[in-house]
Amino acid sequence: AQKVTQAQTEISVVEKEDVTLDCVYETRDTTYYLFWYKQPPSGELVFLIRRNSFDEQNEISGRYSWNFQKSTSSFNFTITASQVVDSAVYFCAVAYGGADGLTFGKGTHLIIQP
């Protein structure tokens, strides 16, 4: 069975601050995929990143960066210089395959105050 824990239910920061969203996962599979999605108030899921278990390189995309630590089963997400538009619920998820059904964490509600 797979499980994702996002211990931070809600985070509130002031604009331009850096913020890190934590994600810890559990899986018995040796091969698996990790994801981050953003869900704005409209409800539509916005894909942010997919990472397979064999690729432990950290990734940076603009203000977003991800830190994959297989040794601690963590896949944390950092937003630098946060903006009000970053306010949303962020979900971390795990799946056996890159296109399999996802097991989501409970999400972190990120509030960026102007």
Add this chain to the structure above:
Amino acid sequence: GAVVSQHPSWVICKSGTSVKIECRSLDFQATTMFWYRQFPKQSLMLMATSNEGSKATYEQGVEKDKFLINHASLTLSTLTVTSAHPEDSSFYICSARDRSGLATQETQYFGPGTRLLVL
């Protein structure tokens, strides 16, 4: 990029009626689609995996007679909530698997979701 649509986006119905939600892949063929449910301020939970031409696979705790899934074509899966009750009110989201590329590039695309309110 790939697009997945859902119809309707909003539905309000009376208790006891059945509601059908459609999920379509618009520019790719999806042999597999997934249905998720999200209650307010909660996470998304996988309900079932829908495979074209065969019976859906339901997750533990999901009533297959309550949530009927039909995947009759490579671009369309439907979820019918039968005899809906207020506790079925939720946000239903589908996703479709795109296998047109290499196996390592398989991915899934999410629809915009359908909000169901049962009165």
